[in-house]
Amino acid sequence: MTTSAARMEGALADRDRWTAEDCSIDRAVRAIGSRTSMLLMRESYYGTRRFEDFARRVGVTPAVAAARLRELVELGVLERTPYRDPGQRSRYEYALTPAGVDFLPVVMAFMHWGDRHLAEGGRPPLRADHHGCGADVRTALLCAEDHEVPLDELSFRAGA
């Protein structure tokens, strides 16, 4: 057992005087936290673009895939564009926007935690490394001075 927690500073120090009703974690989880949304984002990072491939690779019905992809487009993390193969009708593909690329640490943090704590036989199904360099990749909390920040050195205060 560990007793560590973050440091709640200033107006946040007295926990009986506030609750986190305006919370970016809550907003983000509500917007994009469903299992299907997370797996659709995973597929985008793996290079999937076409509607049929999303539905098949995530293992959901076309109706579910369409509904969740529409939400991700409305949220601004994917962009829908038409394409047409020769002799076929026009179809749609879905590409990551900058806001979608920016979501990568969430998905990778889930992967890394799952690798360490839930992998069958302790063997992660995929290995992520840095192309060229070859070193393993992990998700880290860093400060702007490039220090790694453990939980008990993390301070929260009310936003400006």
Place this chain on the structure above:
Amino acid sequence: MTTSAARMEGALADRDRWTAEDCSIDRAVRAIGSRTSMLLMRESYYGTRRFEDFARRVGVTPAVAAARLRELVELGVLERTPYRDPGQRSRYEYALTPAGVDFLPVVMAFMHWGDRHLAEGGRPPLRADHHGCGADVRTALLCAEDHEVPLDELSFRAGA
């Protein structure tokens, strides 16, 4: 629009020959991805320990809080221990385990993404900084050589 994606190497390169059925992202999201679980973990990082405080601060009924806390204990991210205030009956508090502390990057990655993309008026409700140093904290993908890894330099290959 960006066209970037990760690099799928070796046996993963041909996307028509595999689907990510054994996936650490999926396992982790199924185990701990619900909104209530995420907010209970947030409260643990903020220092909440007592059952009544979890229920009130997350804004769920005692029955929902009890069910989700039980799942988090079974998963091994929280540990339940009895305590007793003078003159009161014995109650329970919930402390982070090492596996629970290890989940911090997931919650912080959601917070940072929400801060950047969903904060009302563009103003994040909380500011996270590095205690002592004072620099802002962010979630980053780092390789073991301490390079920051953008999506198009991220390589995936099948696990050993």
